[in-house]
Amino acid sequence: MDKKIFEIRSNNIVKSFILRLFFSIVFLSALISFFIYFYQQSTFYNTIADNIEFYVNKELRENKINDKIFDKQVVKEDISTFIQTLNFIYINIFNKKRELVFNLISKEKKGKYMIIQNNPSLFKSYSKYTGKEMGYNFIKVDDKNYFIQIYYPVYKDNILLGFIEGVSLVNLNMVKHFETIKNTTILIVILAILLFALIIFPLIYIAYKQLSKNRVELLKSNLQILNALGNAVALRDSDTNEHNYRVTIYAVNLAQKLALDKNEIKKLIKGAFLHDVGKIGISDNILLKKNKLSSEEFEIMKGHVLKGIEIIKNNAWLEDSKDVILYHHERYNGSGYPRGVKKEEIPMVARIFSIIDVFDALTSKRPYKEAFSYNESIEILKKYSGTYFEPEILKEFLEISSDLYNEVNIKSSEELKKELSKIIKKYFFNS
Numbered sequence: 001m002d003k004k005i006f007e008i009r010s011n012n013i014v015k016s017f018i019l020r021l022f023f024s025i026v027f028l029s030a031l032i033s034f035f036i037y038f039y040q041q042s043t044f045y046n047t048i049a050d051n052i053e054f055y056v057n058k059e060l061r062e063n064k065i066n067d068k069i070f071d072k073q074v075v076k077e078d079i080s081t082f083i084q085t086l087n088f089i090y091i092n093i094f095n096k097k098r099e100l101v102f103n104l105i106s107k108e109k110k111g112k113y114m115i116i117q118n119n120p121s122l123f124k125s126y127s128k129y130t131g132k133e134m135g136y137n138f139i140k141v142d143d144k145n146y147f148i149q150i151y152y153p154v155y156k157d158n159i160l161l162g163f164i165e166g167v168s169l170v171n172l173n174m175v176k177h178f179e180t181i182k183n184t185t186i187l188i189v190i191l192a193i194l195l196f197a198l199i200i201f202p203l204i205y206i207a208y209k210q211l212s213k214n215r216v217e218l219l220k221s222n223l224q225i226l227n228a229l230g231n232a233v234a235l236r237d238s239d240t241n242e243h244n245y246r247v248t249i250y251a252v253n254l255a256q257k258l259a260l261d262k263n264e265i266k267k268l269i270k271g272a273f274l275h276d277v278g279k280i281g282i283s284d285n286i287l288l289k290k291n292k293l294s295s296e297e298f299e300i301m302k303g304h305v306l307k308g309i310e311i312i313k314n315n316a317w318l319e320d321s322k323d324v325i326l327y328h329h330e331r332y333n334g335s336g337y338p339r340g341v342k343k344e345e346i347p348m349v350a351r352i353f354s355i356i357d358v359f360d361a362l363t364s365k366r367p368y369k370e371a372f373s374y375n376e377s378i379e380i381l382k383k384y385s386g387t388y389f390e391p392e393i394l395k396e397f398l399e400i401s402s403d404l405y406n407e408v409n410i411k412s413s414e415e416l417k418k419e420l421s422k423i424i425k426k427y428f429f430n431s
Contacts, residue, residue: 024195049136090166091164119141126151127294133153135150146175148168148346193419242416246364248272251269261349268353269424271328278305324350325355352393355394363409
């Protein structure tokens with residue numbers, strides 16, 4: 001395999017790592033900033049609400065108006081305290097039946113009251129509020145107008161007396177100060193994340209690059225094993241490794257026409273190389289016999305399928321090649337071996353490869369036969385459509401077979417090897 005392929009693969013992995021690290025930093029910064037923003041905002045709102053609640057309780061307690069505040073006759077004398085002390089724009093007093101007892105609008109803040117009146121959708125209706133604690137709603141009308149709306153249930157000896165509802169103006173300087181603190185905190189966190197990333201990046205980068213190099217070397221080693229095993233059986237069976245090159249090229253082109261998934265094509269490539277690997281375990285007097293095999297000899301020959309599975313079973317990387325190794329002699333009508341399965345019971349990659357394997361066997365010279373012509377080979381394939389081969393897949397192959405055969409069959413061993421290297425690069429090193 002070309003050394004440049006592995007260098008490209010290694011560079012692609014490193015680039016991928018850098019991009020992933022960059023987006024991880026961006027995502028982490030955004031996520032933490034999001035939580036900081038809402039946590040500080042919630043804290044800010046709660047602080048204002050708690051402050052209001054504290055002074056409401058204080059006024060009710062110190063002026064002893066818990067009872068009187070729901071008496072329309074006396075409330076006028078005491079409610080103005082709330083307006084002045086707590087910066088309220090207006091206050092509404094409701095009895096426990098939620099009937100309006102009294103309302104008061106601050107004379108000094110009538111302009112702000114008009115802003116509230118002009119934006120009714122921003123302010124909640126607490127008519128159905130059932131909570132025992134103060135409820136609040138923080139409202140931003142624009143950059144200069146911030147309000148907090150409160151709804152406060154008043155109890156005495158755990159008996160509900162009524163409710164206070166009102167809107168208070170939030171100090172603009174307080175809001176700006178909060179925004180400054182919030183933005184500064186977020187900026188510090190982002191800078192801390194970036195600084196940490198810059199410190200740790202070289203260490204991770206070196207480790208990741210070494211890991212990538214090891215992965216590439218492992219893949220290279222696995223492909224060399226694949227190539228060696230495939231060529232070993234090809235040299236025993238046909239005196240050439242060109243068979244493996246051709247069937248792989250044919251099979252991948254057919255799989256592409258069928259729009260097969262990339263992972264399935266990788267499985268098909270491995271299986272194409274190793275489809276007859278079990279023939280290593282078949283004796284030469286049967287494997288290389290020029291005359292027709294006897295029934296006993298043919299039964300021994302059929303055993304190469306299971307021998308092939310035994311050979312690859314302890315190699316996890318070659319595991320997925322078993323779909324081709326085990327099933328490429330099965331027939332569409334169920335008359336094949338070793339399991340006699342049929343139609344969709346046969347894996348797709350095996351249904352594809354069975355056509356390719358027979359086609360190349362027909363058009364190639366073997367110890368026991370001369371090569372058939374392209375036209376003779378195609379007629380034989382057509383004859384077994386629906387019995388040996390799936391008709392739809394065969395139909396797709398027939399559409400590309402002539403051009404593909406004319407292109408592949410004239411290539412030398414070196415040219416086939418170069419073509420195969422392109423396929424290996426595409427499916428194993430550019431993903």
